[in-house]
Every structure is written in structure tokens, then in C-alpha cells.
Amino acid sequence: MSDLGYPQDQGSGVDDSYRMPRVVRVAQLFAVGLALIGVVCAASAGWLLGSKSAMMTAVPFLPAWLLGLVALTFNAEGQSVRIGAILLAVLNMLWTVPSITDGRPPGPLGPLVSLVVIVLLFRREARDWFEPSYW
Template sequence: MSEGEVGAQRMPGPVRVAQLVALGMAGMGIVCTASAGWLLGGRLALVTGLAFVPAWLLGGLALAFGAEGDSIRVAAILLSGLNMLWTIPSITAGHPPGWLGPAASLVMIVLLFRRSSRRWFEPGW
């Protein structure tokens, strides 16, 4: 069903929030990396950018949340888990994203496990 059709289904709240969290983390990664490059140089921008690689992949995947298929939801859950594990060391090191990386990942995992999220990606479920 396309967006222009009358009666098109709206994205459920948990899926929309998960999408916004993923896009927010990806955007924060761009801002932090650009700021590190501008203020501290290219080498530190690269180090900062490496911490956001899973968040950027997750942000790209979040753009496909309107498509049908449970594989998108499962991939987002797995990438969120990877992002959580990837960003935990930044908490102790005091680098971005700090505690926001694991917290955002946990929020996404919880939201994507909700029944309404499963129904959105797999309508026949």
C-alpha cells in the first residue's frame, strides 16, 4: 500500500520512536565527528567517527522502516545490539556517544520487540 492511497496504514508509535532514535543517533554522530574534525583535527575526527559506525548503519536502516519484511526489524535489533556493545567503551573513555549509545540502543531493542512493531513489519503475523 503506498503513502498516497486513501486509508494507508500509519506507522505505529513504537516504530516511529525507534526510527527517530536511530536517525537522532546517526545525526549526533555526524555532528560529533564534524566538530571533532573542526576543533581537534582529522585524526581525532576519525577516532570519533569510528564510534558511530553502527549508529550510521542503523540510521540508514531506519529509513527503510516503511518497507514490509521482518528482516528489517531483526536487522535493526541486531544492529542495536552491536551499537550497544560498540559504544560501551566510550563511557569509560569519556568519548562520544558516552551513555547515550547504549541507552538509545536499549530503547530501540525494547520498542522493536513490541507487538505493534512486529505487526508493522510482518502484517500477516
């Protein structure tokens, strides 16, 4: 209550049950961020070194781009979105491990971001967000 006895404005009228939990939002930001890093790396390699270098740089980021696209659908209900994102994060982790030894992007950033996304999407808040109770 405010000093005048009126209840404080809670914001835009959005109920807390419709707000994305922090763990899901952080997982979404990490996944989309890695996808954007892939776009910047591929574009800069193409601009600086040519199209062949851009293609070689883009290949390790393919699962990250798919994961970023799936992360944009985190507002959808259903466990299939969460499980699909987890499986793409595992694929991204396995796909980008050779780039660490080759010294190419994404290097250790790919497996680390994938691990963060996996851990965050296995949290209880994430499970409850993707499969809410109806009543």
C-alpha cells in the same frame, strides 16, 4: 459528523492500516537521531581538532550510522528489516560501552538509545507492522 451532517475529513486519504505505528516511528527517530548526533560530533571534532580527532570520534558511531540507515527503511515490509535493526542496535550497544569509560562520545547515550530501539522493536505493534496480515 459535523454540525452540517457531513462526515469530517480524515486527512490526506491515508488509511490507518498504512500509517506507521508510534512505537516504530519513535524507534526510527531515536536511531536516526543518534546517527545525526554522530555526524555532528565527528564534523565538529574535525573542524575544531583536525582529521585524526574526527576519525577517533567517528569510529564509535559506525554502528549507529548503519542503524540510522536501516531505520530509514522501516517502511519496507518483512521481518528481516526489524531483525536487522535489532541486531545492529545490539552491536551498537556493545560497540559503544568502551566509550563510557574513555569519556568520548557517544558515552552512555549509545547504549541507552540502542536499548530503547530494541525494546520498541520487540513490541507487538512493531511485529505486526513489519509482517502484516494480508487478508
